[in-house]
Amino acid sequence: GEDVEQSLFLSVREGDSSVINCTYTDSSSTYLYWYKQEPGAGLQLLTYIFSNMDMKQDQRLTVLLNKKDKHLSLRIADTQTGDSAIYFCASERGNTDKLIFGTGTRLQVFP
Amino acid sequence: DTEVTQTPKHLVMGMTNKKSLKCEQHMGHRAMYWYKQKAKKPPELMFVYSYEKLSINESVPSRFSPECPNSSLLNLHLHALQPEDSALYLCASSSLTTGTGYGYTFGSGTRLTVV
Numbered sequence: 304g305e306d307v308e309q310s311l312f313l314s315v316r317e318g319d320s321s322v323i324n325c326t327y328t329d330s331s332s333t334y335l336y337w338y339k340q341e342p343g344a345g346l347q348l349l350t351y352i353f354s355n356m357d358m359k360q361d362q363r364l365t366v367l368l369n370k371k372d373k374h375l376s377l378r379i380a381d382t383q384t385g386d387s388a389i390y391f392c393a394s395e396r397g398n399t400d401k402l403i404f405g406t407g408t409r410l411q412v413f414p
Numbered sequence: 415d416t417e418v419t420q421t422p423k424h425l426v427m428g429m430t431n432k433k434s435l436k437c438e439q440h441m442g443h444r445a446m447y448w449y450k451q452k453a454k455k456p457p458e459l460m461f462v463y464s465y466e467k468l469s470i471n472e473s474v475p476s477r478f479s480p481e482c483p484n485s486s487l488l489n490l491h492l493h494a495l496q497p498e499d500s501a502l503y504l505c506a507s508s509s510l511t512t513g514t515g516y517g518y519t520f521g522s523g524t525r526l527t528v529v
Contacts, residue, residue: 336517345418345504345522346457391456400445400464400508402518404456 307394307405314411321382323408325375325392332394335368336402337377340389349377349390379410387412416441420505420521428529429495435524437488437505446488447518448480449504457504463488495528502526 306328315321327335333354338346352359352366352375359366365378375392392405418439427433437446445464449457462470463482477499479491488505502525506518 334517338520343525345420346506346520348517348519351517400447400462400470401459402447402506403459407454407456 307392307403309390309392309405309408311406312409312411314413315382317382317384317412317414319382321377321379321386321410321412323377323379323390323392323410325377325405327373327375327392327394327403327405329394329396329403330370330373331396334395335366335375336393336395337364337366338391338393338404340391340407342388346391382410382412384412384414386410416519418505418507418519418521420503420524422524423522424525424527426527426529427492427495429497431495432491432493434492435490435503435505435526437490437521438486439507439519440486441507441509441519442485443507443509443519444485445508446482447506447508448488448490449506449520451502451504451523453501461490492526495526497528500527 309325336351337349340346350361350364363380367376389407389409391407393402395402421436447462448460451457459472460474461480466482477494481489502523504523505521508518
């Protein structure tokens with residue numbers, strides 16, 4: 304079955320870059336997403352990447368995709384305290400309605 | 415309107431109660447979803463409605479009963495729940511257009527406590 308794994312926790316200093324990693328098993332994933340969830344809140348879509356791309360940049364966010372290794376990463380430049388949250392990667396197989404979430408990475412930003 | 419609205423935000427119910435969760439979107443999305451999220455865990459898919467028809471049921475117990483009265487509304491009827499059903503219930507919608515990559519818009523969830 305589909306499996307999406309992430310490291311559980313990341314702690315960074317304010318102003319540094321954060322890199323959150325994700326590995327997935329489903330090679331037929333067409334889109335891969337990054338969502339942010341703040342305490343007690345729903346999920347906010349941050350960015351996404353199509354499976355035939357290897358990089359996408361969106362302001363402070365850079366997504367890297369290594370399709371061969373089924374590895375996805377999210378880099379947040381100039382990390383701020385407001386970036387503290389749980390970050391989920393998610394994969395979507397083409398022509399299905401299913402979005403499979405990773406285990407989530409809790410990002411803590413300290414001053 | 416680019417939001418998915420869920421009501422109520424919090425719900426406490428007894429194991430013999432019947433209650434309903436509601437979800438509404440006015441983005442013209444043709445697919446709507448229910449996810450369940452336990453504390454410190456990722457969301458897990460429960461149901462998918464595509465063009466107002468149930469297309470996916472992830473082997474959810476029958477004490478959860480979804481309903482899609484029209485393309486903008488999605489309900490989740492709850493009956494005879496167990497304490498382990500306590501969780502955050504998230505509704506989402508998507509445009510269902512293959513290959514858009516626009517992802518899914520999530521509501522802020524209903525936090526359900528079963529006592």
